[in-house]
Amino acid sequence: MTYLVRGTLVHCPVPPGEAGAELESIDDGVLLVEKGRIARIGPASELLTGELSSLPLLDYRGRLIMPGMVDVHVHYPQTDIIASYGEQLLEWLNRYTFPAEAAFADTAVAAETAEFFLDELLRNGTTSALVLGTVHPGSVDAVFGAAERRGMRLAAGKVLMDRNAPGNLRDSAASAYRDSRELIERWHGRDRLLYAITPRFAPTSSEAQLVAVGRLAREYPDAYLHTHVAENRAEVEWVRELFPGSRSYLDVYDGHGLVRERSVFAHCIHLDDDDRRRMAGQGAVAAFCPTSNLFLGSGLFDYAQARAAGVRVGLATDVGAGTSFSMFRTAAEAYKVSALLGRPLSAATLLYLCTRAGAEALYLDDRIGWFGAGMEADFIVAHPGATAMSRRRDRRSGTIAERLFALFMLGDDRHVEAVFVNGSNRLSTDAGRQAGRSEQRPG
Ligand SMILES: [Zn+2]
The missing domain is CATH 3.20.20.140 (Metal-dependent hydrolases)
Known part of the structure; x- marks a missing residue:
């Protein structure tokens, strides 16, 4: 099956350098998923045009789409x-x-x-x-x-x-x-x-x-x-x-x-x-x-x-x-352990640890852990404002790093709305179904 997924894409496409892990995000981004793999990644303005625009679209605008x-x-x-x-x-x-x-x-x-x-x-x-x-x-x-x-x-x-x-x-x-x-x-x-x-x-x-x-x-x-x-x-x-x-x-x-x-x-x-x-x-x-x-x-x-x-x-x-x-809960404790040691972890490092670092640890970073053409389509839809408290906190976040950091500190299973494994949706909460159903097409 071939389809498009739209939302705020965030991942760590390169291994950490001297300065640590780096985030890449596309505020209004799209993944093209084909036969269980990610075929393309890019801004909606580029991907929702031409022949691709007729493909089925899961619209998760307002949500974060990150690697599984x-x-x-x-x-x-x-x-x-x-x-x-x-x-x-x-x-x-x-x-x-x-x-x-x-x-x-x-x-x-x-x-x-x-x-x-x-x-x-x-x-x-x-x-x-x-x-x-x-x-x-x-x-x-x-x-x-x-x-x-x-x-x-x-x-x-x-x-x-x-x-x-x-x-x-x-x-x-x-x-x-x-x-x-x-x-x-x-x-x-x-x-x-x-x-x-x-x-x-x-x-x-x-x-x-x-x-x-x-x-x-x-x-x-x-x-x-x-x-x-x-x-x-x-x-x-x-x-x-x-x-x-x-x-x-x-x-x-x-x-x-x-x-x-x-x-x-x-x-x-x-x-x-x-x-x-x-x-x-x-x-x-x-x-x-x-x-x-x-x-x-x-x-x-x-x-x-x-x-x-x-x-x-x-x-x-x-x-x-x-x-x-929950890897959100686990990342929050990783942050606190590192804070006790005087070296608190950045939002980018927390995302890296939950996704790409695990793939590197398992020598699978050529297949999972970040988004790129040909990678296996394991990804999740996270809602940073899924609870009363996190919604209130999310409103104060300006940058993607701030949103992510608060999600890692406050997040849990309630903040996971959909989970795609090898391109198939394996978990869909009521909120996730609602978010994904509104197949609004760009003008
Ligand atoms: Zn053990």
Whole structure:
């Protein structure tokens, strides 16, 4: 299907330079969408002429049209334990995470949760994510199947852990290797789906399992490697005891060949300069999870420091320790963390973090994360004045940067009116339908 979408277009078409991320906006702009791809982008005065003017038009004037958001670290089996009280990382895992994940031995639980989880992502304007399942291969089949039915570009993987976890959640080095291979062969590169080799974190993998993970990472260099590092001080201390021969927590992974392009490490809070240099030099990615880091009291991720070292950084909700599926809420907390560190993030950087940075983190910035001819048509329609308060605030905003900044600080799922995945509208609120229906043609 070929159609036009009209509204205020805003995105980050180039990677951040020395001066940081840059916005590009077209106040009255149009996307030409053809067969699930963006064919053209430009001002309405140019595109709504000639033969294009007869195409179907979705008119979202007054709304912001931005690329679909990318969440680079989220646990779908933890959907139901979001907002559980009062623990730090290691206690959180034992008290809430492991019991919740044990329920995913039942494929019906996995299937029902996967449907809810993906709908919740879409309701919040998130069109792509890097997702952890549980130790059960069926949990990954469930989320990939549900994503395929929605046409989403999604990466996911089975959690690998063979020690320091309850018996019913442990695999082995051999089954981790075999099951991951089978899942990669079944899902990696099918439709828009990509596989992530997913050891939970160093403490729950034996030496033999880490060796098996390294073998998978070598055999499938275009699959992701997805895990956690240096989130919490007690965790870092535990890793030091478990791996006395490693220079640092990151070095445990590096020693097994796991620090490489397409390796995404959640948190990266308690790293040193050498760790950051290695991540940057080897193309690995840090997932910045501000709501989770604040909620579990883990610490403050220094975005400016990571970028100065040349590390790729994506933004992530980390639900269930994260407290919202909304990337607007997540960006607001990222701003506050950076403010505490004395380097508040600009509106352009917040938009970049929610969109293009996630695409760069997943090495998909030639397909998603910004608008350009040939890019996959994942985009959202956001209403900066969707609530009484945000409407009042939006009236005071002069520039696009001011509008965006207030949207990031005040926004949530109520501010997402329509979500297009691969060119198909997958979410339409009443307000979004009303906005999109008025197919007014230019004079
Ligand atoms: Zn996590």
